[in-house]
Amino acid sequence: MKLLVISSSPFIKKGNDYFAYSPYAKELAIWAKYADEIAVTCPIWKQDNGLLISEISFPVFQLYEVKGFNVKTIKNAFQAFLYSFLNCYLIFKSMLWADHIHLRCPGNIGLMGCVLQIFFPHKTKTAKYAGNWDLNAKQPLSYRLQKWLLRNTFLTKKMQVLVYGEWKNSTKNIKPFFTASYFEKDKTPLQPRALSGKITFAFVGTLAVGKQPMYAVHLIEALYRKGFDVRLSVYGQGPERQKLEHYIAEKQLNDVVLLEGNQNQEAIKKMFAETHFVILPSLSEGWPKVIAEGMFWGCFPLASKVSCLPNMLDNSNRGSLLTLDLQQDIAIVESVLNQPDSYRTKALSAMEWSRQYTLDVFESEIKKLLQS
Numbered sequence: 001m002k003l004l005v006i007s008s009s010p011f012i013k014k015g016n017d018y019f020a021y022s023p024y025a026k027e028l029a030i031w032a033k034y035a036d037e038i039a040v041t042c043p044i045w046k047q048d049n050g051l052l053i054s055e056i057s058f059p060v061f062q063l064y065e066v067k068g069f070n071v072k073t074i075k076n077a078f079q080a081f082l083y084s085f086l087n088c089y090l091i092f093k094s095m096l097w098a099d100h101i102h103l104r105c106p107g108n109i110g111l112m113g114c115v116l117q118i119f120f121p122h123k124t125k126t127a128k129y130a131g132n133w134d135l136n137a138k139q140p141l142s143y144r145l146q147k148w149l150l151r152n153t154f155l156t157k158k159m160q161v162l163v164y165g166e167w168k169n170s171t172k173n174i175k176p177f178f179t180a181s182y183f184e185k186d187k188t189p190l191q192p193r194a195l196s197g198k199i200t201f202a203f204v205g206t207l208a209v210g211k212q213p214m215y216a217v218h219l220i221e222a223l224y225r226k227g228f229d230v231r232l233s234v235y236g237q238g239p240e241r242q243k244l245e246h247y248i249a250e251k252q253l254n255d256v257v258l259l260e261g262n263q264n265q266e267a268i269k270k271m272f273a274e275t276h277f278v279i280l281p282s283l284s285e286g287w288p289k290v291i292a293e294g295m296f297w298g299c300f301p302l303a304s305k306v307s308c309l310p311n312m313l314d315n316s317n318r319g320s321l322l323t324l325d326l327q328q329d330i331a332i333v334e335s336v337l338n339q340p341d342s343y344r345t346k347a348l349s350a351m352e353w354s355r356q357y358t359l360d361v362f363e364s365e366i367k368k369l370l371q372s
Contacts, residue, residue, distance in 0.1 A: 001370065002061075003035035004098035006091060008068060008107030010043040012053055018060070019053040023289070027179070030363050031102065032058040034370045041094045042109065043068035050237070052262065064094045066109055084112070091116050095123070100370060103127040105150070106143045114149040114156075121157035126369050128177070130286040132307040133163040137284075150174075160369060164287040165308025179287045180362040181265075182296055187355055192298045192347035193276050195340040199230045201277040202299070204268060204290045207238030212304075214244060215281040215324070217257050222330045224256050228337060233275070235260045235268065272297035281322055281329075282306060295319070295354035300347040302333065318349040 005028065012019040019025065032038045039062035067083040091112050095101055101120065103113040105127055117125055127150055132139070135147060150161045151171045162177035163170075193200075203216045213234055220232040234244065234257065241259065248257050263271075272278065278294025278301055285307040292312070295301055301319035303309045313319040320336055322329045336343055 001035050001037075002097060002099040003031060003038045003102060003370070004041065004094050004100070005031065005038065005102045005104065006041045006094070006109060006113040007104035008043065008109040009104060010045045010068065011040065011056065011063065012045045012048050012051070018056045018063075019048065020056060022052050022054040023179075023181075025054040025056055029057050030359075030366050031370070033363075034367050035100070037061040039064065039094060039097060041066055041091055041113075062094070062097065064090045066090050068108070080108075088112055088116065092119070095120055098123065101125040105129045105146050106131045108142065111142050111146050114146050117159070118149075118155050123158065124372075125156075125159035126162065127159060128162045130164075132284055132286060133165060133167055134307060135167070135169075137306075160372075162369075165311040177365070178357045178362070179289055179292070180357050180359045181289060181293050182358055184358050184360045186296075186358075190273060190298045190351070192300065192344050192351070193274070195276065195337060195343055197229070199228060199277070199337065200275045201230065201232045201279050201302075202235065202271060202275045202294065203232060203279050204235040204294075205280065205282075207234070207236050207240040207244065209240060210283045211238075212281040212283060212324075213238075213240055214247065215326070216279050217244060217247065217253070218326055219279070219281070219329055219333065220257065221251060221253060222326065223333060223337075224253070226330075226334070228334075230256065232257045232279075233260050233271065234258065235263055235271070237262050268293070269297065272299055275299050277302055277333075280304065280309075281324060285309065288312070292354050292357065295350040298347055298351045300336065300343055301350055312353070313350070314353075318346050318353055320346075 009021060009024050038060060040060055041064040044065045066087040095116060101117055101123055103110050150156055151174060153171050153173055159173055160175050161173050162175050166176045201220055203213055205211045207213050216232060220230050223230045244259060248254060272294050278291060278299040280288055280291050280303045282304055288309055291301045291303050301313055302322055303313060304324055305321050310321060313321055320332050
């Protein structure tokens with residue numbers, strides 16, 4: 001079977017080798033395992049631009065280079081108009097080659113793939129929608145258009161659409177899916193940490209406005225000012241780091257909030273296994289991998305009510321959903337800290353739920369998709 005992957009996520013060329021964002025590269029290796037040949041249609045970068053990357057570990061039969069673009073300026077809009085014709089030609093050409101078409105959405109390249117796949121109604125297809133599938137979410141027009149095309153079973157034939165979470169009024173081609181980080185063999189016996197001594201919180205992710213690391217800092221600072229013995233460890237890099245550094249110094253929080261930078265997977269795994277809470281006050285998510293990983297290691301999840309998070313946390317039965325109103329969220333976390341039995345029960349429930357979704361199960365599901 002000839003598998004084609006169409007994505008806005010770039011390949012990065014270094015010498016004669018290709019790399020990609022690490023979780024993406026690892027996932028593609030699983031898809032490639034069940035194909036005779038794999039081709040990829042995507043942008044190609046000459047630099048990693050700060051991405052955490054891994055080498056592509058499988059042979060790529062053909063690489064169709066499309067041009068990434070945005071329309072934020074008049075110059076970019078004109079450039080995007082020209083690139084669109086070239087990209088459509090290359091995407092259509094690559095689809096002619098394929099037996100199975102796999103789209104990665106949302107994104108500009110994914111949108112073109114959503115349109116052009118209409119001309120191949122007899123080819124089997126899958127699409128992974130890695131963003132928020134909530135049809136009522138406020139999102140760009142291009143995102144809403146991709147959702148509309150993917151769930152339109154008249155225009156979109158023989159496609160299974162993989163989305164995060166379970167959603168009402170879904171069409172028959174919509175399939176709730178997940179992403180995994182760990183194997184069955186990683187399920188070492190573990191118990192939630194006792195709520196005694198220093199209470200530890202972890203924020204893991206890009207230090208960007210949309211992830212709201214500063215909100216996490218404000219929340220932990222408020223608990224500290226109320227007399228709780230708390231500490232927040234912030235893992236990741238990004239444009240908000242300088243602002244965080246300044247705030248921590250100004251408020252004298254150096255012993256309360258620690259900026260740990262980027263760390264490898266083993267360091268993050270060890271940290272989660274020793275931490276009480278994982279916190280993600282994000283404004284937008286697809287599959288909140290950090291929350292799933294923290295839950296896997298017995299952390300109590302604190303997360304905003306976006307995307308599939310209410311489903312993951314079973315509406316606060318295996319964690320607590322944040323309102324993003326600081327005073328309300330202080331009260332929510334304070335309540336958890338004052339109820340150790342409830343904390344333990346919910347943390348255990350979160351761990352049991354997350355440990356259903358291993359890489360072994362993930363690979364089995366991908367195999368079924370390609371062989372169906």
